[in-house]
Amino acid sequence: MDSIITYLLIYNQYLINIIGELLLFISQHIPLKQMIFDDSNSPEYQKFKIDKLPTILKFEKVDYKLLLAYYKHKYNKTVKPVQRRNGKSIPEKIKCPKCGAPHEYIYDNNGNKGQYKCKICNLPFKETNYATKPTVFICPYCGATLTEQKQRKHFKIHKCNNSKCSYYKKNLKKLPKNLDSAVKYKYKLHYIYREFNINFFKMDLYPISKHATGFSFKKFNPHIMGLCLTYHVNCKMSTRQTAHVLKEVHGIKISHRTIANYALTAAAVIKPFVDTYNYKPSKILSADETYIKVKGIKHYVWIVMDACKKSILGYQVSDTRATGPCILAMRMAFDKFKKFPGKALNFVADGYSAYPLAKQQFELEENKEFNLTQVIGLTNEDPVSEEFRWVKQVVERLNRTFKASYRVTCGYGSDEGALYGFSLWVAYYNFLRPHPYNYHRPLNELDALNIADNMPAKWQILISLGQQTILHMQESKTS
Template sequence: MYPQIITYLLTFINYQEQVIRTLLTLLVGKSMFEKPAETPVNKPYRKLQVDDLPIFEYPEKSNYQLLLEEFLEKSGKPLKPVQRRSTSTPVPKSLKCPKCGAPSDFLYANNGDKGQFQCKVCTCLFSEKNRFSKEVILKCPHCAKTLEKIKKRKDFDLFKCKNNACSYYQRNWNGMTPKEKRLFKENSQAFKLRYQTRQFHIDFLPLAKDSPTLPVVDLSRIYASPHTLGLILTYHINYGLSARKTAAIMQDIHGVSISHQTILNYENSVAHLIKPYVDHYPYELSDQFCGDETYIRVNGRWYYLFFFFDAVKKIILSYPVSPNRDTVSAIKAIDDVLSKFKEIPENLSLVVDGNPIYLLAQHFFVQHNISFDVKQVIGLTNEDPVSKEYRPLKQIIERLNRTFKGNYRATHGFGSEHGSISFVTLFVAYFNFLRPHASLEGKVPVVNPELSGLPTMPARWTKLIELAQRWIVEQRA
């Protein structure tokens, strides 16, 4: 009974649809029997472009009281405050000169009520809304005009050159076709003609590392012996076995009954202990560095692992895990690299892919007087001289990603961000201190006699943990 009713209703609904389409065809004059194609709308957008570094000008500060004394010595008479007429534009009492600090009594309303002022003491020109009392003035590298702030974002302010005579603007405008110029009038946001740059104001001070957080982890209280712990780390980290397979091997081969969750707990404890030692070890570095980001799965979401690597010494220098593939993450990854140097080399270059976040990170460091070069290898083919020259370094970091993925794949992702950081930390410790490398003639990247003299990998893991504990004791002393 019920199936017959459902079949009848479906037939009747289809009949009604045909009637509606016929009526719409008669009214609109267009065939309505063809169902509209459900295809996604391909709306092109302007990709992020990172322009050259701006000109950074640091305004000199002066003291108006000293300037007044100098004027008195030279002229023999004091510099009097501004004598205002009743029709003069008033100057706010709270306003001060951003350059010398002169009070409002010494300030002119330079262009009436349009908001520009001039200091009588130091002749500085400024506006009330856009005074240059900040630490740095940004200027266009093409025309040397001061940039104007046009937008304020969460982590940065966007500045633009609005000079119509700027060579950058003129070159882009003259290079447009008549059709593009018509489209520009209709939708100017689809084109980028003027020079732009970003000034970051994130709560992060580069190269200002706090003293490392020293973990309170007493591995002597775990139920496993040091040799058993070394075996677990060897199977789980060196050979990339999952925690469950590691637990099975410990039971089937070594007769040690242990759960996979206990293995993960051991992993977190050891990583928490060993991370400060790995991060602050005095590495001997070369002059060739490359970086890249890869995907990992954390709590059902895609996260990003940023690797920076000494391509000659085969040492991993930076390995932050971030839920975002953004400029802030790139800044922190590069900062981990820079902190490994006693003194940053003058000709330091970092080879990365075409992601613009690395260029924006470079701009952030330049604002803090930290300079280095960024070489971008674009795409899979060498279509420019930079990509052709630095392609081998990019391939090296890609091989590192594949090596990590070979160890990571068995985990099928991580249940928490803390778990992902623990696994990556132990992988980096293994890669830098314990893993022989073919291009280093079978040696490990960081040669330590206390580790290389041991016959088995479990013993080396145990010794590495001991070295980390010893380092912590020295830091506390």
């Protein structure tokens, strides 16, 4: 017995020595400083890091004649033109960019080196001064003026090029010591701000489609339309499969093109009701994006859902994975709150940079602040992922549910068809689909649907509710 204990103790010491040698090897040969440079040690990922908002200076013009009258009224004195000495003068074309004062009231501020100063509004300026720009962005770390670096489709990239900026120096120190200077450009070192040139907060979230018209059935009736939607959406059948089932089971001969037209028109009518319904959401939202195909080209579906009640609150279909569609989907979701919860709202998404950019725009344009939690990776390697992984998995499970219905379409034929096809599925998911979460009942139970004893009748009632919503929206716009 004593020999076994002695052997285990010796073996334990051997393992401790091996662990110590491994730790020594790691500290000598693996650049651990690279790990603390950012959330990920991939140079490509660091380029998408979102910095805090800059200091924004908005240039406002005034009239020098009003200022002269104000000085006369307040001090009972007249502002006299600048008295030149030694025969010095400035060009007559020089005017103050702020108040418009003529050259008689402009000082030569630095000995004929190009800087001027207005005697009326005390603005120092140059001919190429930023004071002529409507908006100026200032680095929040060093106070330098940001310069426009690149032009993208929906935004401009402004960069702080000050080599003495504290933000730049701090990031420079975190680089590995043996890093080649030729590779330094791959890392995000300077402060960057993205200025959007499109205001996504003024776009209409609930436009009424041209397809939202009345139904005229020459050959069929509303019940057959309800059958088409039931097989096509509920049973996840393609339009051709739906036409085949209607012919073989019900003896109804209808073309797949007519079924597609029914689905498009029904989606356009139901969509306003689905988008404006009072879901009474919780304060935990989850977001994700998944891809679809439109004419064989990759498009994206943005989804924002209530993580607790499981309802889909906001969605958008876009041909790019840019920030704009993300903002619109988030606007649709936030619009469901009668009173925005602010910091009490927890918005959970993946590590994609569009979400912090959208959050920044909400703070800047709408003065809405909320908590954004980004769950990065597929495993719980950090406390944040471990705590909020379940929220991310809710929307991931929703994506798989949607893809099961989407695969039978083999892609959409147009952008509008993709949007209304997904909105029709959202109507089914939120109001008709039985959910185990809600004891195999729909997520949002409508009293109007309780009188219907079959699914085609429920689709007809949803269409009726959509028509009532459209009429109400039209009356509101008219009034």
